[in-house]
Amino acid sequence: MSGMRYSQPTIQVPAGNRLVITLRNDDKFMVHDLVLDSGAKSGRLSPGGSATVDVGVVEHDIAGWCSVPGHRQMGMTLDIVATGADAQTGGHVHRAAAGGDAADDMDLMADPGPGFKPYDAVLPPLRHLAEGQAHHLTLTIEEHEKEVAPGVRQKVWTFGGTDPGPVLHGEVGDTFEVTLVNHGGQAHGIDFHAGSIAPDSVMRPIPPGKSLVYRFTANRAGIWMYHCSTMPMSLHVANGMFGAVVIEPPGLPRVDRSYVLVQNEQYFGPQGGSADPDKIKLEQPDTVDFNGYPNQYDHAPLPAKVGERVRVWVLAAGPSRGTSFHVVGTQFDRVYFEGSYLLDGGSGGSQALALAPAQGGFVEMTFPQPGHYPFVSHAFVDAERGAHGFFEVSKEAP
Ligand SMILES: [Cu+2]
Structure with a gap:
């Protein structure tokens, strides 16, 4: 083999x-x-x-x-x-049945189950590194069963126990030293887009029980994807093995709130099973999510106040679909896409940030009045599959 x-x-x-x-x-x-x-x-x-x-x-x-x-x-x-003479003739080779489709049990209008805990969309604070320091992090690969949509449980494969994995946050020039430990039942690996390095060694599949140290320096700003580097990557990403590294551009203005939304798709296998590679191949997702669970910020809206400047970092993790990120009821007045500003001041405005798979950027906005402002992928079929959430905007602080 x-x-x-x-x-x-x-x-x-x-x-x-x-x-x-x-x-x-x-x-x-x-x-x-x-x-x-x-x-x-x-x-x-x-x-x-x-x-x-x-x-x-x-x-x-x-x-x-x-x-x-x-x-x-x-x-x-x-x-x-x-x-030979005794063999069955005319028959075809039997393939095992798929074991059912958990999507049949999904109800996107239902509330999440009692164990639901929304993925924290707040950008983790920046830790300034002193000369010669690095960001040290251990990422443990785990495979465990959890609710991934109302009515659906899947065995997800995760970096650090969550899907997406943890958001890493740094500045241009920062070095990250990540120890990857594979507690899964099969080979996994990792690919950090935030660094430049020959893939041969660091992106190799790590057998179960083994570990790897992956060191990279982030020399360029942006929101960078990381993902499992073991084949088939479409399946490993669809099963939860993706995350974001935010590297701030120099001189990034301060804002009142910063959020991170990573869009991903899910392709359910049987209840308690893992993603269905045939659906992945056909590009027929059951859900499209922000941060790993469909409509999760409908159930746990992201807070903001009138007049606050809100920055949303967005990454399209796929595995195979991009996004057209839009916030209903407001406009973007600053847009950063793949390493440069598309919009920064002036009288122009932006209504959607278009990202192909693995691309990222951020948008900034203020909210004119208290209310509930939906954020969506304006590819509406994906919004209806779960790429939908709310900003819950309250009156400005007195
Ligand atoms: Cu993997």
């Missing part, structure tokens, strides 16, 4: 013969296995590991695949074909 393939993807066996498969994982970093629809399985094999699978007497065709999430969808399948 290597490169998401079995070296012998089709095995012909005369019907009635017993088959024993010897497996060896020749990949350098990835974990693999073999599962057959007859029920036989190898168990997970670390790089370099080997095992034998006793298939038993083969009477008909048997389908096999790697059960590490996403590998089967990337083509890591194996077919055992029974040949």
